[in-house]
Amino acid sequence: MKIAIIGGGAAGMMAAATINENNHKAEVFLIEKNASLGKKVIISGGGRCNVTTGLTDIPTILSKYPRGGKFLNSAMHQFSPQILQAWFENHGVPLKCEADMRVFPVSNNGKDVVKAFEKIFSQYKTNILFNHQVIKINKNKEGFVINFKTQKPLQVDKVILTLGGQAYRQTGSTGDGYSLAENLGHQTTELAPSLSSLTSKEKWPEQIAGISFTNANFSVKAMKSTFTGPFVFTHWGISGPAVFALSSLIAFEKFDTNKPLKISLDLLVDLKPEKIITDLKKFILANPHKLFKHAIQQFIPLSLATIAVEQIGIDVSKKNNTISNKELNQTANWLKNIPLTIIDRRAGDEFVTAGGVDLAEVNPSTMESKICPGLYFAGEILNIDGFTGGFNLQASWATGHLAGLNSYK
Ligand SMILES: Cc1cc2nc3c(=O)[nH]c(=O)nc-3n(C[C@H](O)[C@H](O)[C@H](O)COP(=O)(O)OP(=O)(O)OC[C@H]3O[C@@H](n4cnc5c(N)ncnc54)[C@H](O)[C@@H]3O)c2cc1C
Numbered sequence: 283m284k285i286a287i288i289g290g291g292a293a294g295m296m297a298a299a300t301i302n303e304n305n306h307k308a309e310v311f312l313i314e315k316n317a318s319l320g321k322k323v324i325i326s327g328g329g330r331c332n333v334t335t336g337l338t339d340i341p342t343i344l345s346k347y348p349r350g351g352k353f354l355n356s357a358m359h360q361f362s363p364q365i366l367q368a369w370f371e372n373h374g375v376p377l378k379c380e381a382d383m384r385v386f387p388v389s390n391n392g393k394d395v396v397k398a399f400e401k402i403f404s405q406y407k408t409n410i411l412f413n414h415q416v417i418k419i420n421k422n423k424e425g426f427v428i429n430f431k432t433q434k435p436l437q438v439d440k441v442i443l444t445l446g447g448q449a450y451r452q453t454g455s456t457g458d459g460y461s462l463a464e465n466l467g468h469q470t471t472e473l474a475p476s477l478s479s480l481t482s483k484e485k486w487p488e489q490i491a492g493i494s495f496t497n498a499n500f501s502v503k504a505m506k507s508t509f510t511g512p513f514v515f516t517h518w519g520i521s522g523p524a525v526f527a528l529s530s531l532i533a534f535e536k537f538d539t540n541k542p543l544k545i546s547l548d549l550l551v552d553l554k555p556e557k558i559i560t561d562l563k564k565f566i567l568a569n570p571h572k573l574f575k576h577a578i579q580q581f582i583p584l585s586l587a588t589i590a591v592e593q594i595g596i597d598v599s600k601k602n603n604t605i606s607n608k609e610l611n612q613t614a615n616w617l618k619n620i621p622l623t624i625i626d627r628r629a630g631d632e633f634v635t636a637g638g639v640d641l642a643e644v645n646p647s648t649m650e651s652k653i654c655p656g657l658y659f660a661g662e663i664l665n666i667d668g669f670t671g672g673f674n675l676q677a678s679w680a681t682g683h684l685a686g687l688n689s690y691k
Contacts (some may be wrong), residue, residue: 293661350666447635
């Protein structure tokens with residue numbers, strides 16, 4: 283049996299390795315338009331490759347996917363983060379789980395992840411067709427004909443589509459998979475960037491770009507929801523894990539300068555406003571002739587304290603002994619509810635694509651198409667996306683594994 287796996291990223295490599303290791307009779311063709319495998323895997327996690335999560339409770343893990351969590355249930359039980367970690371360890375990639383439950387190779391090098399697959403492919407003499415761009419797939423009586431941009435067509439029995447989404451297009455994931463799937467009768471949902479930074483209307487974040495907080499709380503007024511986690515101010519607004527989670531949940535919200543998204547930021551999650559006021563008063567009593575921004579500095583860096591005073595409307599040259607109770611209240615309120623007006627997402631630097639091949643048309647127990655027998659899907663091409671923390675790669679490994687296992691049956 284000849285099986286073509288189209289796309290040599292995380293899902294495609296796992297599907298190919300799974301077939302190689304479980305069915306020695308199947309002939310695997312791993313087809314990749316780049317000249318090498320796993321370009322995105324190598325750059326993931328800042329080059330360290332956050333391969334999966336250290337979480338073990340499957341319902342908790344599935345709750346980290348704004349889209350596709352329920353669909354992933356079967357794949358995730360069969361190839362859980364724990365099973366995946368054992369798999370990598372057995373294939374010569376020791377892993378470590380960091381305090382925030384992100385799992386990385388001990389070497390901190392994503393290349394080692396790809397090398398583990400390359401070793402399997404050389405052991406099983408897998409046919410890897412590099413520089414082969416698939417432009418169309420036709421179904422015929424014998425199975426499928428894969429048509430390439432420049433090379434001769436290839437006849438196979440089964441096909442697994444693992445062409446990824448359309449984020450970070452320079453890695454090769456240019457959204458080609460959607461039209462290939464549509465040509466075979468599938469529907470794709472609306473697509474949107476997810477896990478992106480956000481642009482604010484306010485220009486002041488630029489002045490403190492690089493200042494980060496480990497535990498801030500974002501409230502989105504329109505959605506009545508809050509997100510807590512690390513974030514960083516950037517030249518254009520805000521970024522970091524809590525912002526990525528927010529961007530994921532608002533992936534399909536329409537907002538711009540005319541219809542902005544109002545959010546408020548609490549930098550002092552563990553402090554009540556009354557406690558902030560008490561601490562400010564104590565500082566004022568001890569330092570009556572110091573500038574008021576230094577009283578605020580006990581909570582946040584001085585550069586942001588200066589911005590706070592400006593934003594609240596207090597004269598920057600005002601000394602502590604001239605500050606009124608009203609101004610103290612305003613300060614505590616600002617620190618707990620910093621208003622930010624979100625007008626754009628940083629499309630182009632997003633990590634994943636939200637949306638994809640409609641999950642209603644794919645069997646979640648096998649990854650086989652319900653429309654076109656012999657056709658399978660795995661990875662980001664599907665309408666599945668998760669938060670940061672290893673969840674997107676985990677979804678690709680788990681669905682790639684399941685598609686591989688079922689494709690040769
Ligand atoms: C900068 C960045 C950092 C990330 N970090 C993490 C992280 O640390 N942890 C995590 O869990 N997730 C991370 N992600 C997300 C994760 O990398 C992806 O969700 C995952 O790699 C998707 O795997 P995939 O196999 O479905 O698709 P891809 O990895 O995108 O692979 C698709 C492959 O198909 C090939 N292809 C496309 N079109 C064609 C064609 N026409 N013919 C032949 N081949 C084709 C592409 O060249 C590519 O190699 C990150 C993403 C980015 C962009």
